[in-house]
Amino acid sequence: MLWRDLVSLISVSEVETSDNVFELAETSRDVLADKKSVNRDEFYKAISNDLRPTVAFKIRAIEYAGEQRLKHNGTDYMIVRTYSRNDETIELVCQAFDDVQTNLALLRDTVEIWHNTFIENSMGESSPMEERLFTLPARVENRGGSSGITDGVIETTNNIIVTIRYREGITPDMFLKIGGQRFDIRYIEDPFNRHETLILTAERVVL
Template identity: 30%
Template sequence: MPKRQTNKFKHKIDVFGNVAMVNELNEKSFRFEKIKSIWSDIVPQTGSLQKQAADTILANVTHKIIVRYSAGKIITKDMQLHFRGHKFDINYILNPYFKNETLEIFCTEVVK
């Protein structure tokens, strides 16, 4: 199997995580805040449109986002990835062949 070329990571994505904060009522709540930016490769996988009630359409687009292992090892399933105004929810994270070289993050795009 050929080695992955490191110059393939040409898209800079932002990693957002749930950060605890105290609101004005002194209650603990969570909100997404940017944790870091990393270089990645974004590969579209599948897409589908589903017609819902009241003539609304639900778009389901999935992507595979590949990052270096050292940069992405802090990423967990409860985080979000942002790229040029697109938001991605993480479905699962795969470490191919357990080589600790890259992480493949399978995501669903959040369509507003």
């Protein structure tokens, strides 16, 4: 086997920079690989999962540590599948980064995730108190809004789609803050159940 292609294996992770404030960090290392075409069977299996693999790289199994991305000749790829025929080599099936819907490089915005906790006063009464849980890198897309009258009060809504790295424990009773403005979470989606990202549909209501 000819190990004639140099690739960079890239790992993307969230790093806590301060109390519950996270940023994306990348680490990379170079390994030798054998570039291959994606066979027809692999291609059609991927199509059924809404993926578009374009190339595969075979490397020594001992050199792979679960990285999510790969770079070769200036092109960034997402590793969408791994396949090993034996204990010595592993095949990394890749898709061009621009074609990956869950491109983590697009998380250039910042959102805060909050929830309400309830505290009890001296009279035994409970009242809600807002508590910040996390500050996370995200992609925020505005989706417009609407206005209407409810009980004689004019309401204006602003809808957004927020993409974050997959994280367990995010629930619809939580809410977002962006630039000091509150957005209530309406829907949560895990694309293709791949546990890579979460897509949050959120709404801000202005009275």
